[in-house]
Amino acid sequence: MSNDSRSGVTPRRALPMPPMGKARYRVVMLLVLAGLALLTGRIVNLQVFDRPFLQGQGDARTLRTDTIPAHRGMITDRHGEPLAISTPVVTLWANPQDLPVDDIQRLMLAKGLNQPLDALNERIARYATHEFMYLKRRMTPEAAQRVLELHIPGVHAREEYKRYYPAGEVSAQLLGVTNIDDIGQEGLELAYQPYLAGVPGKRRVLKDRRGRLVRDLALLKEAQPGGDLTLALDQRLQYLAYRELKAAVAEQDADGGIVVMLDARSGEVLAMANQPSYNPNNRAGLDPQGLRNRAIVDTFEPGSVIKPLAMAAMIESGKVPLDTVVDTSPGWMVIDRFTIKDIGNYGKLSLAGILEKSSNIGMSKLALRLDDPVVPATYRALGLGQSPGTGFPGEATGSIPAPVRWSSSQWAALAYGYGLSVSALQLASAYTAIANEGRRLPPSLLKLVEVPAGEPVIDPGVARRILGMMDQVVAPGTGARRALVPGYRIAGKTGTVRKTDAGGYQQKAYRSLFVGIAPVSDPRIVTVVMIDHPRGDSYYGGAVAAPVFSRVAGHALRLLDVPPDAREPAT
Structure with a gap:
């Protein structure tokens, strides 16, 4: 028997649970059914009514429209050599906000x-809310x-x-540069920005939550590359022009210099070199002076290099016969209380002699014979005092004073190259009329498909006469003899001009110039050389600029396979 039995205690049985009442059961079932109904309704709402919104939100976190970059058009020289790619x-x-804070990953x-850790952390902190x-x-x-x-x-x-830019500093000012977003900022890069710039494309892609590409889905728009630009420039001639110019500027301790070479038959710019320059591929420590294309945007008084053009106007006027002789004694004269001088007393000079000796007295006396402004009118017809029309940003127009109440001294000064301003490109273009039997050819920075007919400005006979006189200027024993090129006849003119500042003409600062046409028998090139403020032993154009022309033109004529035309070896 058990202890409970012995003690007389009867064990209690567990009472059964009372059955759930019908009312209570119905309440529970209604609650369950209501929950299921709400859940089903929510599912239907999400899958049917909210589906477009939710799909869009999902796509926004996975689908992206990426930009396809379009490469900028290439710039080449006339032979297809790349200049800008x-x-x-x-x-x-x-x-x-997604970058890790872990020091190891940051390092x-x-x-x-290749950045200092402190600098990187500082930048990340600065953009922390972005x-x-x-x-x-x-x-x-x-x-x-x-x-x-x-x-x-x-x-x-x-x-x-x-x-x-494969050529580096050699053609930097002409080509210009682009900024970090590949948008043209200077030179031809700026001038032809809409043409050179490509049009980006678009593509639909699938990315994960970290922004990594999972799959290309569709091409929405193809990228269109920019147009290619073919320049008139001959990179071979550009290299040699730049080399000789840089050497001359260094030798003369000059402030700078310019060489412009045009094709005498078409007006195309075969070479355009500037000093100082810069490396467009590495602009650290860039001097802003090097950005300027001085050949196009800078102007200066041309001085004596303008005399052949003035004489052409005088001869064509009919008031200066070809057999004119001018007495330049005693080597100076006073006009309107201004004293005009020659280097020496040259006595009586023919027209060719006036150009050879570069006589300011001779040009002044010829100019005073005229009673109408034929000289400035011819200058304008030759393109001086107006835009060259190249489209280059900031191209200079130069200036020619209007013929209103001119004094005799101003009339004379225009004939020997003072009182007006020109760019080197304008000067070279004007001389294409002398090289091309009176037809001026507008300058072109781009390679031409067809050679332009040119604009008749000077009578062909007069142009040939002036070319012959310039041929005599560059001869052994003359002041321009250093411009001679062995094997070729050279027509040219030297010039030496005082520089100006706010106080007027400077006493010891000059520009040395030379303009040359070669060869005389069948002109192929027109070249302008300007050396700015040479500080060497001499500052005359015949001593400073003429030798640069000789070296540049000599190499150019040989590279262009121009046959020699010298009657006898030059000495």
């Missing part, structure tokens, strides 16, 4: 970007890939293009 680069960017990222920041622009694809392979969260890549 676009190379693919990669820009790394990040969402600062790895800084080393990959969703975009550049890590490094224009990296080589290889360097960018090494950073991407670190798999650091928040780091993304974008394809871009970078402009590269």
Whole structure:
């Protein structure tokens, strides 16, 4: 028997649960059914009514429209040699809010970007509230890939293009440059920005939540590359012109210089060199002076190099016969209380002698014979005092004073090259009329498909006469003898001009000039050389600028396969 039995205590049985009442059961079932109804309604609402919205939100987090970069058009010389090309680069960017705070990953990222860790952390902190920041622009694809392979969260890549200039400083001012966004800022890059710039394309892509590309879905718009530009420039001639100019500026300790070479048959710019210059591929420490294309945007008084053009106007007027002789004694004269001088007393000079001796007295006396403004009118017809029409940004128009109440001294000064201003390009273009039997050819920076007919400005017979006189100017024993090119007849004119400042003409600062046409028998090139403020032993155009012309023209004539035409070897 058990203890409970012995004690007389009867054990209690567990009472059964009372059955659920019908009312209570119905309440529970209604609650369950109501919950199911709400859940079903929500599902239907999400799947049917809210589906477009939700699908759009999902796509916004996975589907992207990416920009396809379009490369900028190439610039080449007349023979197809590349002068400006676009190379693919990669820009790394990040969402600062996704970047890790781990010091090790930050250090790895800084080393990959070749940046100090402190500088990187400072930039990330500065952009902490933003969703975009550049890590490094224009990296080589290889360097960018090494950073991407670190798999650091928040780091993304974008394809871009970078402009590269194979010739470096040689043609920098003519070509110009683009900025970091590949938009033209100077020179031809700026002038032809709409043409050179490509039109980016678009593509639909699928990306994960970290912004990594999963799959290309569709091409929405193809990228259109920019147009290619073919210049009239001959890169071979450009190199030799730049080399000789740079050497001359250094030798003379000059402030700068210009060489412009035109094709005498078409007006195309075969070479245009400037000093000082700069390297467009590395602009660290860039001197803004080097950006300026002095050959087109700078003007100066031409001095004696204008005399052949003035004499052509005088002869064509009919008031200065070809057999005119002018007495320039005693080597000076006073006009309107201004004293005009020659270097020496040359006595009686023919028209050719006036050009050979570069007599200011002779030109002044001839100018005073005229009673109408034929000289400035001829200057304007030759393109001086107006835009050259190249489309180059900032091209200078120069200036020719209006013939209103001119004094005799102003009348005379225009004939020997003072009182007006021209650019080197304008001067070269004006001389195409002398080289081309009176027809001036407008300058062209682009290669021409057809040779222009030119604009008749000077009588062909007069133009030939002036060319012959300039042939005599460049001869052994003359002041321009240093411009001689062995094997070729050269027509040319020297010039030496005082520089000006706010106080007037400077006493010891000059520009040395030479304008040459070669060869005389069948002109092929017209070349202008200007050396700004030479500080060497001499500052005369015949001693400073003429030798530069000789070296540049000599190489050019041989490169262009121009047959020699000298009657006898030049000495």
